[in-house]
Amino acid sequence: MLYPHLAERDPEIRNIILKELTRRRHGIDMIPSENVTSVAVLDALGSILTDKYAEGYPGKRYYGGNEYIDQIEELARERAKALFGVSHANVQPYSGSPANQAVYMALCNPGDTVMGLALSYGGHLTHGLGVNFSGIYYKPVNYKTTPDGYIDYDGLEALAKEHRPKMMICGTTAYSRVIDFERIAAIAKSVDAFLLADISHIAGLVVGGAHPSPVGHADVITTTTHKTLRGPRGAMILCNGNPSNPLKAPERTRENIPSLVDRAVFPGLQGGPHNHQTAAIAVALKEASEPTFKIYAAQVVANARALAAALIEKGCSIVTGGTDTHLMIMDVTSLGISGGQAELALGKAGITVNKNTIPNDPRKPFDPSGIRFGTPALTSRGMKEAEVREIAEYMHAALTHSEDEVFLNDIRTKVDALATKFIPYPELDPTV
Numbered sequence: 001m002l003y004p005h006l007a008e009r010d011p012e013i014r015n016i017i018l019k020e021l022t023r024r025r026h027g028i029d030m031i032p033s034e035n036v037t038s039v040a041v042l043d044a045l046g047s048i049l050t051d052k053y054a055e056g057y058p059g060k061r062y063y064g065g066n067e068y069i070d071q072i073e074e075l076a077r078e079r080a081k082a083l084f085g086v087s088h089a090n091v092q093p094y095s096g097s098p099a100n101q102a103v104y105m106a107l108c109n110p111g112d113t114v115m116g117l118a119l120s121y122g123g124h125l126t127h128g129l130g131v132n133f134s135g136i137y138y139k140p141v142n143y144k145t146t147p148d149g150y151i152d153y154d155g156l157e158a159l160a161k162e163h164r165p166k167m168m169i170c171g172t173t174a175y176s177r178v179i180d181f182e183r184i185a186a187i188a189k190s191v192d193a194f195l196l197a198d199i200s201h202i203a204g205l206v207v208g209g210a211h212p213s214p215v216g217h218a219d220v221i222t223t224t225t226h227k228t229l230r231g232p233r234g235a236m237i238l239c240n241g242n243p244s245n246p247l248k249a250p251e252r253t254r255e256n257i258p259s260l261v262d263r264a265v266f267p268g269l270q271g272g273p274h275n276h277q278t279a280a281i282a283v284a285l286k287e288a289s290e291p292t293f294k295i296y297a298a299q300v301v302a303n304a305r306a307l308a309a310a311l312i313e314k315g316c317s318i319v320t321g322g323t324d325t326h327l328m329i330m331d332v333t334s335l336g337i338s339g340g341q342a343e344l345a346l347g348k349a350g351i352t353v354n355k356n357t358i359p360n361d362p363r364k365p366f367d368p369s370g371i372r373f374g375t376p377a378l379t380s381r382g383m384k385e386a387e388v389r390e391i392a393e394y395m396h397a398a399l400t401h402s403e404d405e406v407f408l409n410d411i412r413t414k415v416d417a418l419a420t421k422f423i424p425y426p427e428l429d430p431t432v
């Protein structure tokens with residue numbers, strides 16, 4: 001039986017978890033920031049490590065009894081360093097947003113100018129949105145994409161020269177093309193700005209060799225661990241140099257970035273690290289260093305390319321005309337529906353995507369013109385180009401019959417048949 005202790009203590013919660021597991025088995029999740037972790041990652045996440053307090057860093061804790069927690073955090077740090085090719089890793093950020101917040105705190109003062117890609121053009125909240133800490137406590141300047149959807153590097157350069165930001169951020173949430181880290185780093189250097197590369201979305205592609213790495217270009221790198229990297233929810237901050245652990249805050253120089261980052265995470269922003277999460281990150285990093293992960297990363301991109309090509313062949317409009325990564329944005333305007341209606345129709349057909357703005361979106365962010373979707377999770381389930389082309393058929397059919405409940409239900413039956421051939425977490429059977 002699955003979750004026997006929950007069955008005894010809290011059948012209500014267990015039942016809801018089983019319903020969620022069943023939903024996943026019978027549908028196809030295509031939200032590009034989601035994935036299917038290994039059951040080994042889940043084992044670490046559900047372990048007794050959650051009980052322990054370990055404020056501080058390995059060898060320098062404010063609580064006793066941390067000899068094994070130290071070993072776990074050391075392993076996670078060493079694996080992160082080896083995998084990404086950096087000399088320092090902080091694996092304690094609770095998630096991607098706090099990781100970015102720590103970098104702001106490490107490298108900028110409140111009121112400093114920071115420059116990131118605008119949310120409505122594919123950037124993240126934490127890259128300088130007005131209602132986010134990054135736009136409230138710092139002065140954001142947002143660069144955009146050109147109308148065809150590519151990052152406007154010339155515009156970015158002009159803005160950097162005009163505003164001379166303290167920190168520039170590259171990295172995206174809803175962008176399907178390779179990011180030219182080298183070019184952005186040259187611009188940052190020319191205006192003496194720190195460069196943060198937030199590779200939350202593409203970290204798995206980077207370590208799998210399917211996207212260039214920002215290492216050697218960016219001063220500091222943040223990433224979530226739960227997207228293409230296929231780990232637990234969590235984040236890491238990666239950089240080069242060695243932390244000196246000074247008693248006083250070190251000067252804001254490039255050499256001091258490791259110390260600045262560590263101090264910003266703890267005691268700057270966080271208390272005790274989530275040790276169960278750290279252990280699960282370590283497991284995911286081990287998995288990502290195995291040769292099969294390279295095959296996975298390549299297949300994620302091959303699947304996304306095949307999906308984009310199949311949709312374009314059916315007349316769908318994909319922003320930039322395709323993808324180099326794990327995701328794509330579709331403009332659904334020509335289908336006579338909004339992104340919200342598209343999300344809803346696909347949901348009824350058993351395919352989960354999210355509504356999303358398109359470049360220069362004439363509609364409002366709550367009701368945009370596009371949808372965002374991708375292939376990390378379905379690739380983890382073992383789907384390849386043939387399945388992805390079948391999914392393109394179902395997506396197109398659902399989007400062109402978005403009001404027809406009977407038709408959508410019929411598609412759902414077909415999606416179900418495909419989904420149940422590629423069950424996520426095959427080790428976890430909700431029916432026993």
Ligand SMILES: Cc1ncc(COP(=O)(O)O)c(C=O)c1O
Nearest residue numbers: 095096097124172173198200224
């Ligand atoms: C580029 C980028 N940075 C940061 C984050 C924030 O991560 P979290 O949701 O874990 O705070 C995300 C999440 O979508 C992201 O896409």
